[in-house]
Amino acid sequence: MTKFHRNGLAKMYLNSIFTNPERLERLLDIAQSSFLPLLEGAIQYTIPLTLISFTIGLILATLTALARISTVKFFQIIARIYVSIIRGTPLLVQLSILFYGLPTVGITLEPFTAAIFGFSLNVGAYASEVIRAAILSIPKGQWEAANTIGMSYSQALKRIILPQASRVSIPPLSNTFISLVKDTSLASFILVTEMFRRAQEIAAFNYEFLLLYSQAGLLYWIFCFLLSLVQGRLENRFDRYVSKA
Amino acid sequence: MIAINNLHKSFGDLEVLKGIDLNVEKGQAVVVIGPSGSGKTTFLRCLNILETPTAGTVAIDGHMADFSKPLPKKQIMEFRKQSAMVFQHYNLFPHMTALENVMEGPVTVQKIDRAEARAKAEELLTKVGLKEKMNEYPFQLSGGQQQRVGIARALALEPKVMLFDEPTSALDPELVGEVLQVMKELALEGMTMVVVTHEMRFAKGVADEVLFMDAGRIVERGTPQEIFDYPKEERTKQFLNLIQNADTI
Numbered sequence A: 001m002t003k004f005h006r007n008g009l010a011k012m013y014l015n016s017i018f019t020n021p022e023r024l025e026r027l028l029d030i031a032q033s034s035f036l037p038l039l040e041g042a043i044q045y046t047i048p049l050t051l052i053s054f055t056i057g058l059i060l061a062t063l064t065a066l067a068r069i070s071t072v073k074f075f076q077i078i079a080r081i082y083v084s085i086i087r088g089t090p091l092l093v094q095l096s097i098l099f100y101g102l103p104t105v106g107i108t109l110e111p112f113t114a115a116i117f118g119f120s121l122n123v124g125a126y127a128s129e130v131i132r133a134a135i136l137s138i139p140k141g142q143w144e145a146a147n148t149i150g151m152s153y154s155q156a157l158k159r160i161i162l163p164q165a166s167r168v169s170i171p172p173l174s175n176t177f178i179s180l181v182k183d184t185s186l187a188s189f190i191l192v193t194e195m196f197r198r199a200q201e202i203a204a205f206n207y208e209f210l211l212l213y214s215q216a217g218l219l220y221w222i223f224c225f226l227l228s229l230v231q232g233r234l235e236n237r238f239d240r241y242v243s244k245a
Numbered sequence B: 001m002i003a004i005n006n007l008h009k010s011f012g013d014l015e016v017l018k019g020i021d022l023n024v025e026k027g028q029a030v031v032v033i034g035p036s037g038s039g040k041t042t043f044l045r046c047l048n049i050l051e052t053p054t055a056g057t058v059a060i061d062g063h064m065a066d067f068s069k070p071l072p073k074k075q076i077m078e079f080r081k082q083s084a085m086v087f088q089h090y091n092l093f094p095h096m097t098a099l100e101n102v103m104e105g106p107v108t109v110q111k112i113d114r115a116e117a118r119a120k121a122e123e124l125l126t127k128v129g130l131k132e133k134m135n136e137y138p139f140q141l142s143g144g145q146q147q148r149v150g151i152a153r154a155l156a157l158e159p160k161v162m163l164f165d166e167p168t169s170a171l172d173p174e175l176v177g178e179v180l181q182v183m184k185e186l187a188l189e190g191m192t193m194v195v196v197t198h199e200m201r202f203a204k205g206v207a208d209e210v211l212f213m214d215a216g217r218i219v220e221r222g223t224p225q226e227i228f229d230y231p232k233e234e235r236t237k238q239f240l241n242l243i244q245n246a247d248t249i
């Protein structure tokens, strides 16, 4: 198609909306009637998928970070390999292996379960680097102060180091979280009827691709915007013990 | 109270402590002086096993640690309880108020009931003159106040020995006095303490014994008068000249 033609098509689309009241009405109707199914997809799958995967992922990430900074070579190596594999392969490939590949060796996962596995492993790897850096950024004197009042390694970690490390890691972890919200749309590929798959299904039925994908995009954007507000509040809360100067 | 025998510490090839022997009686205050890099900090840290000595033995109040073989974690923890360290840069926990800093050891380590730990922490903070500042975070306190919280935090665990590593050297001059005053009161109450400091007035007024350390060894020891007024070793004389001149420049 030439540039002229494409422009022409866009013009026609817009013209048709504004000059043809029936067309506009049809679009509004579809937008309205698909809103609830999309939201349902979000509430049933997108949001639970995000929350569950992020929680499991964070635990995995903390363990991985601790393994990375531990003095036991074996733990270090396992953690390195895990992070390297997850970061070095596309998420879509990982999901495909979990859902379409594993049945070949007799492991069959439900779409939702496979998605949880995939996203948790993903968050675990990416967030582990954030948490590792945050732990290493806490001055050595904090460990020493914890030791001199008699704390064990795990007590120092839990009471002194991780609370301070979490403050440092809120901005980068928020990024991970927001990416995850959007990445859950990839679960559509392994048959999870989350928000984006709903949009695909409705559009396949009425051919209004532009409308439905934009609508889904808008909803993702709203979620992410709300999350960035939460991030701001969290940062303020954690900043109460640092000098504002 | 403290019996140190042939204590050695190396970092790789660098031998920092070359055989330290020292006995400190209960209730004594010992001041350690010496040039930068002579191993004073390392020596103190070894007594609290923040640094693991390479050889030698240390006994504090009958608890013996023999560093010629690796110590089990349990024993290190038990040994550490005998002493507590006050750091040059305070190392307060920034995410906790002054009160929470002091309560942390008793609550988390000694598993003392919160209300009881709180009462004790309030008492200690009052003792170091910070009754009004209990609920402030470290960043809201001056250096001198932070260091006094540091002392209260160490005291909360009721250690038999207090270790001070240049507790006033990071402070503005006008804040030094308030910290030294607290330390002096502790000494008068009979706390056994080992203090690395170059505060001559404190050493003269409070120390029972002064040690001069150089290049990983205790070169000379004696009463404050013996060391400051009649030093015998050439190196001690040179060092004292240096710090006294620095004061008058």
Ligand SMILES: Nc1ncnc2c1ncn2[C@@H]1O[C@H](COP(=O)(O)OP(=O)(O)OP(=O)(O)O)[C@@H](O)[C@H]1O
Pocket (backbone or CB within 6 Å): B011, B014, B016, B034, B035, B036, B037, B038, B039, B040, B041, B042, B043
């Ligand atoms: N963790 C470490 N690794 C390697 N070398 C170290 C370490 N800690 C200390 N040293 C070295 O050990 C020597 C003694 O250091 P130490 O801090 O005990 O001296 P100091 O007497 O406290 O000096 P200052 O008066 O400057 O505080 C120095 O040469 C120092 O570089």
Ligand SMILES: [Mg+2]
Pocket (backbone or CB within 6 Å): B040, B041, B042, B165, B166
């Ligand atoms: Mg030092």
